[in-house]
Amino acid sequence: MSHPHRSGCPINLTLELLGDRWSLIVLRDVMFGGRRHYRELLNQSEEGIASNVLADRLKRLLANDLLSRVDDPSHKQKGVYSLTEPSIQLVPLLAQMGAWGRRHTPTTPELAIRAELLEAGGPAMWEAFMDELRAIHLGAPPPARSVSAELRAAFEKALAEA
Amino acid sequence: MSHPHRSGCPINLTLELLGDRWSLIVLRDVMFGGRRHYRELLNQSEEGIASNVLADRLKRLLANDLLSRVDDPSHKQKGVYSLTEPSIQLVPLLAQMGAWGRRHTPTTPELAIRAELLEAGGPAMWEAFMDELRAIHLGAPPPARSVSAELRAAFEKALAEA
């Protein structure tokens, strides 16, 4: 079957799953960008992922239970991709990545707003966001707080000011 | 010169720097494993990095200010690699990676101990560890708390119990 693992170190195993240039981009777009279909991920990707790479990454993420897929009732070829509990729990990791990137890389100010807000919100905000994602992607009861609305509002405010 | 960035998104830019299978492994070994020389990184690597890949990654990490290098006075061919302030600030990111990996990948119990302790310690422990790394790698005054000693003790206790 597939190759064995390089080691049993948690950091290494996480890297084996997500340590490439595209997997986390796809998950980010599903998580923060609300992309649920192949075409949305392909065409509305800021970074311009190639279709074969997207197909491959979706396959791998599905195989590793980081995404799930169901048929879209409105179109017999469409699939709807959803986050899973493991990928929802990547929120703190992505928040830290955003926070680090904002400080140490040449980010675009508008795109950095969300990272800044998410860092300032801290673990309480991350938990609220995870609850919201569980409602959207896993059918859990909707929480009171909508972090995605907060992020969107902050992003649009930043856009308007620029 | 070099290629332009794919986008100004903080997560993407972090991925462009660190989104490969080896860069964070090298930084992890310097940070948690106390590796400071090329040979230490090459031979004591749990995952078995190839020498040409290690050479390339060290070059890239140096170029991106995630490592620094000075000559070793004890040996005219040796270099000593040190973390920089940006890479020291990766501690929270690596802590989150370890915490996620411990929950969602088949980690080795002994190797998971440090991740568990680091997660339980939370931001206070991370800050203390960063201060310790600043002392070791940047020549800052030594802090009172030694997180590396705590991690080592926990690791060896786990080894002894197994």
Add this chain to the structure above:
DNA sequence: CAATCTGATTGCAATTTGCAAGCAGTTGAT
């Protein structure tokens, strides 16, 4: 029935990876 949209696949060149061997200089023991 024709145009468009769907999620992909294919062919191909370029890059990256993994593996083994090798290299010039340095050190330390005899």
Add this chain to the structure above:
DNA sequence: ATCAACTGCTTGCAAATTGCAATCAGATTG
């Protein structure tokens, strides 16, 4: 003084991965 071991690092090469453009068959829409 000699020699084996060690230093960081390069080279050659096959295999795998990536990036890009074109293409595909089925589904839907006008």
